[in-house]
Amino acid sequence: MWVRTLSGMIGAVALLAASFAINNTALAEPFYQSPKKCLECHGDEFKVWEGTKHFKSLRTAHKDKRAKAIAKAVGGNKRMKKNKVCTLCHYTLVQKDAGAKAKAKAGPSCESCHGASSDWLNLHNDYGGPSVTRDDETPEHKAARRQNARDAGMVWSFMRYDIAKNCMSCHGLSREGLDGDTLAKMLGAGHPLNPEFELVRYSQGSVRHRFYPPNVTVNAELSKAGLAEAFVQGQAAKLVSAVSALSRSDDPKYKAAQEKRKADAEAALAAVKSVAEAAALVADPTEANALALVKAIAGKDLSGEVGGLLPDPSTYK
Numbered sequence: 001m002w003v004r005t006l007s008g009m010i011g012a013v014a015l016l017a018a019s020f021a022i023n024n025t026a027l028a029e030p031f032y033q034s035p036k037k038c039l040e041c042h043g044d045e046f047k048v049w050e051g052t053k054h055f056k057s058l059r060t061a062h063k064d065k066r067a068k069a070i071a072k073a074v075g076g077n078k079r080m081k082k083n084k085v086c087t088l089c090h091y092t093l094v095q096k097d098a099g100a101k102a103k104a105k106a107g108p109s110c111e112s113c114h115g116a117s118s119d120w121l122n123l124h125n126d127y128g129g130p131s132v133t134r135d136d137e138t139p140e141h142k143a144a145r146r147q148n149a150r151d152a153g154m155v156w157s158f159m160r161y162d163i164a165k166n167c168m169s170c171h172g173l174s175r176e177g178l179d180g181d182t183l184a185k186m187l188g189a190g191h192p193l194n195p196e197f198e199l200v201r202y203s204q205g206s207v208r209h210r211f212y213p214p215n216v217t218v219n220a221e222l223s224k225a226g227l228a229e230a231f232v233q234g235q236a237a238k239l240v241s242a243v244s245a246l247s248r249s250d251d252p253k254y255k256a257a258q259e260k261r262k263a264d265a266e267a268a269l270a271a272v273k274s275v276a277e278a279a280a281l282v283a284d285p286t287e288a289n290a291l292a293l294v295k296a297i298a299g300k301d302l303s304g305e306v307g308g309l310l311p312d313p314s315t316y317k
Contacts, residue, residue: 030115030119032094032111032117033111035049035092035106038110042110042211044211044216044217045209048208048209049109049209052206054207055107058091058104058105058107061086061090061107062079066190067086070086070189072189085177091108092105092106092109092111093105094106095118098118108170112170115154115155116153119152126145127141157210161236161294164199164236164237164238167234168238168241171194172193172197172242172258173245174248184251187253188251193257196264198234199231199237200227200230200311201311201316201317203234207317224303224307228301228303229299229300231268231306231310232278235264236290238261239261239265242258243285245258245261246258269282277289277292281293
């Protein structure tokens with residue numbers, strides 16, 4: 001017991017030291033390393049991804065009849081895979097190292113949701129030493145590992161609001177790097193903007209990959225309470241995203257879509273009567289208030305309040 005405790009303490013100290021080094025050294029911008037890095041440990045999740053539109057995007061996105069017109073409208077390379085605007089959302093730009101040229105090697109993939117892994121992958125994979133397995137990791141080391149990987153840019157699966165933010169950035173056309181002029185040109189050339197995007201409908205269908213103990217071979221479904229919590233988290237992210245997006249462009253089509261997203265999120269959050277933070281977020285849709293709501297509803301069963309708003313499973317994407 002003493003040996004295991006000491007081992008855990010040493011491992012935690014090592015993780016803290018690694019994190020300190022990462023956060024206090026002038027490093028290059030974090031970069032994507034490819035979904036194949038995740039395949040090494042997450043085979044079941046990888047198989048799910050292979051059956052999604054995200055996976056197929058690498059070979060199909062550029063074949064859309066609108067693709068050439070949109071690429072031409074925004075300027076730059078006429079090929080989607082090399083156009084800086086298109087690659088923001090449609091592909092995973094992979095680098096072998098910090099100095100290598102980024103290339104479109106996959107459609108939206110693991111790191112699109114969980115963050116560029118160059119700074120956090122080693123932290124995520126270290127259970128306390130080269131010979132220590134996940135089953136033998138101490139609770140102290142696990143807590144330190146999770147926090148350090150998070151500090152290095154990892155979005156863990158339990159950080160559903162942060163994952164929703166990443167979803168909204170592309171599906172709500174509010175990604176950093178898209179200015180008002182570019183957005184207007186995209187929409188003018190026929191680029192779609194779906195204001196109806198909702199987290200539960202789009203995360204619990206073809207892209208669902210929930211393989212957790214005790215049965216890590218089963219792609220588990222969320223409970224009704226879990227779905228309700230995810231729904232509210234998604235609406236919080238949608239509201240913050242829409243309000244931020246409204247200041248990006250004066251394009252009428254863009255503003256109308258963002259106003260629709262905003263109104264839908266406000267209506268959904270208004271149904272949450274038992275948590276004061278929901279009304280506070282609607283009144284002042286800031287990131288801080290969204291995070292306060294996420295914290296306030298953690299573990300609560302809101303299905304009695306928003307259950308009627310949840311999408312029918314038959315409509316899952």
